[in-house]
Amino acid sequence: xxxxDDSSLHPGELxxxxxAARRALDxxxxxxxxxxxxxxxxxxxxxxxxxxGAFDPRRIMEFLVGKAESAAIALKxxxxxxxxxxxxxxxxxxxxHDVAESKQNFLKLHEAGHHELPAHRKLFRIFQDCEKSxxxxxxxxxxxEANNFARFVxxxxxxxxxxxxxxxxxxxxPMKLAGKFGASIYASCREFxxxxxxxxxxxxxxxxxxxxxxxxxxxVRRIEASASFLMRFGRPNEDVxxxxxxxxxxxxxxxxxxxxxxxxxxxxxxxxxxCIAEAFSxxxxxxILVYPxxxxxxxxxxxxx
Numbered sequence: 587x588x589x590x591d592d593s594s595l596h597p598g599e600l601x602x603x604x605x606a607a608r609r610a611l612d613x614x615x616x617x618x619x620x621x622x623x624x625x626x627x628x629x630x631x632x633x634x635x636x637x638x639g640a641f642d643p644r645r646i647m648e649f650l651v652g653k654a655e656s657a658a659i660a661l662k663x664x665x666x667x668x669x670x671x672x673x674x675x676x677x678x679x680x681x682x683h684d685v686a687e688s689k690q691n692f693l694k695l696h697e698a699g700h701h702e703l704p705a706h707r708k709l710f711r712i713f714q715d716c717e718k719s720x721x722x723x724x725x726x727x728x729x730x731e732a733n734n735f736a737r738f739v740x741x742x743x744x745x746x747x748x749x750x751x752x753x754x755x756x757x758x759x760p761m762k763l764a765g766k767f768g769a770s771i772y773a774s775c776r777e778f779x780x781x782x783x784x785x786x787x788x789x790x791x792x793x794x795x796x797x798x799x800x801x802x803x804x805x806v807r808r809i810e811a812s813a814s815f816l817m818r819f820g821r822p823n824e825d826v827x828x829x830x831x832x833x834x835x836x837x838x839x840x841x842x843x844x845x846x847x848x849x850x851x852x853x854x855x856x857x858x859x860x861c862i863a864e865a866f867s868x869x870x871x872x873x874i875l876v877y878p879x880x881x882x883x884x885x886x887x888x889x890x891x
Contacts, residue, residue, distance in 0.1 A: 622767050747783075
């Protein structure tokens, strides 16, 4: 089943988050520096990263000293489910050092978002030192705001979008730009699809599994689409991709990549379009990029404002 939304915000909320992210990049002189200088951004925010990570048992106990009992219990139960923790009272970030460095970069910026957004920092301090817990709706909003903060800083506002526009519309582009910005391929592919000026969509799938009825299949984790794709085709809503699905032929079964393959997609007016689909397996996820052939030749003009 497709995972719950992790990034959408109302325009006003998004503007406030982006303003805080701009200030973070400004303080660290991070614009145009590649890969995005995470260490400088954290240093400019007076944030420390715990050397051993919050997930080392010794660090967990050290972090819990002095916390309210309910907060300690909540944190212990969350350790197996999360990869990063923000300690507002100590201005310290705890990161799981066992995950890939590119994922650590996003996690650090996500936790930095909690630090840089005033409402987050204030409430985190209050709730870390009392017997209460954050309302689930507020917690969900804070997570989406922190994700957008991390995304804006990591991809330097429109910097990634503008750079991607100068490259080919193919899956190798976000794979290459991932290293350029210090991002994971997963995050880079999502950013590529959601910001591209041409029509394209990225399916993020869970690892491929096998069943006797349909053979190879993969659950859909997320779907990211460009604005022009959504206008023409709408938002896809598949939960699973099997060999019988129109994208079944590009599932990278027993291989890392699938070469560009022609598929047909129907738009909102019922018109069929010849599209190109290509896939890459990160071992953690399968990423499928789909785009109409016409998108390769269409010229787009950007107007001021």
